[in-house]
């Protein structure tokens with residue numbers, strides 16, 4: 001069991017649970033080196049910004065094929081620590097990954113994500129039920145001044161709130177209407193900053209209201225997100241589906257692998 005019974009209960013009550021020191025310092029170092037490699041790739045899965053083309057988001061590192069395929073990021077997704085926790089959170093062993101992404105919120109320039117629920121968008125991908133969870137791993141220390149995530153504990157229990165298209169920030173996406181956010185803040189209290197050390201993690205419900213602010217610090221803030229869905233909840237066909245790197249069509253259930261991220265059996269030469 002990756003999560004204790006108390007952690008599972010907390011996940012159900014608050015909509016998230018922290019997983020401190022999920023990664024060792026050595027594992028953080030391997031993944032940070034891997035980010036350096038991925039950031040040089042020119043592909044639709046690597047989004048850049050600014051005049052110098054700094055990488056902002058990298059997608060689809062969990063698959064064994066494609067330009068951004070990554071042995072250590074894929075291996076991490078299959079560890080008992082990560083996949084085991086996702087299985088416990090979703091109370092189902094047959095899971096696949098809807099998408100993976102690395103958000104590189106750059107020092108000084110990295111900007112705000114308005115309040116939203118992930119299931120706001122994922123429902124529009126054709127996914128019927130909020131049986132989805134995200135495990136986020138910090139690859140830098142996450143601080144308030146550096147633009148960490150904020151969660152509103154218990155807000156997942158409100159269910160999905162119809163989002164509105166928000167193009168007022170650098171991340172144009174389906175955000176929550178401000179009036180709904182104000183009401184939720186009045187009902188649930190202050191948001192919680194998800195600060196921590198590189199290697200810490202948190203797993204959270206797809207209806208949990210969350211946001212992050214501008215990175216005002218001198219340090220980059222890199223965070224990796226693994227988004228899991230039940231195979232039984234895979235999307236139905238929709239008109240104009242989003243690309244595969246954000247709405248995977250690989251619905252094969254994934255199996256737990258070794259508890260290490262440098263597993264040689266996952267290297268391309270071994271496949």
Ligand SMILES: O=C(O)CCC(=O)C(=O)O
Pocket residue numbers: 103105113118147148149210211212223225
């Ligand atoms: O990385 C961030 O600051 C926010 C990311 C986020 O909220 C999301 O991907 O849903």
